[in-house]
Amino acid sequence: MTDDRRKEKVLHTRIPAALELQVKRLAEGLRVPVSNLVRNMIEDAITVATRMRDSVGQPSTTARRAAADHAELAAVYGWQPLTLNTTAPCARCGRSMVPGDDALLGLTDRPQAERLFLCLDCRPTPSPRRAPARKSSPRNPFAKEK
Numbered sequence: 001m002t003d004d005r006r007k008e009k010v011l012h013t014r015i016p017a018a019l020e021l022q023v024k025r026l027a028e029g030l031r032v033p034v035s036n037l038v039r040n041m042i043e044d045a046i047t048v049a050t051r052m053r054d055s056v057g058q059p060s061t062t063a064r065r066a067a068a069d070h071a072e073l074a075a076v077y078g079w080q081p082l083t084l085n086t087t088a089p090c091a092r093c094g095r096s097m098v099p100g101d102d103a104l105l106g107l108t109d110r111p112q113a114e115r116l117f118l119c120l121d122c123r124p125t126p127s128p129r130r131a132p133a134r135k136s137s138p139r140n141p142f143a144k145e146k
């Protein structure tokens with residue numbers, strides 16, 4: 001008997017009859033023991049919950065990880081505005097963004113590049129020297145002639 005096997009515990013829990021039926025049918029369909037299916041489902045649920053907590057609840061860790069890679073940011077040739085349907089950290093400030101937030105998606109030529117998002121506060125602004133220098137007021141083409 002392995003060390004891990006000896007440390008295993010039995011966990012009893014009450015579940016609705018309908019849920020028991022669903023679990024048994026699913027296990028049957030997958031041809032795995034009910035206990036293995038339930039154990040795998042619990043492990044998957046914990047993995048997902050942990051990832052969600054890391055991306056939403058602990059922005060400092062995410063912030064450091066997200067803001068660290070300037071090379072990734074330098075590879076972005078454009079920022080596409082979009083509405084998020086996922087949680088994601090801002091690649092500049094690390095702020096956690098949630099589904100429904102307006103954000104900018106970084107476009108790169110690297111097919112394997114990790115997706116980068118910016119929050120709107122970190123949206124790049126045009127450099128001042130690129131602003132049009134007008135000496136006289138421009139003629140408004142939509143103004144009515146008098």
Ligand SMILES: [Zn+2]
Pocket residue numbers: 090091092093094095118119120121122
């Ligand atoms: Zn930001």
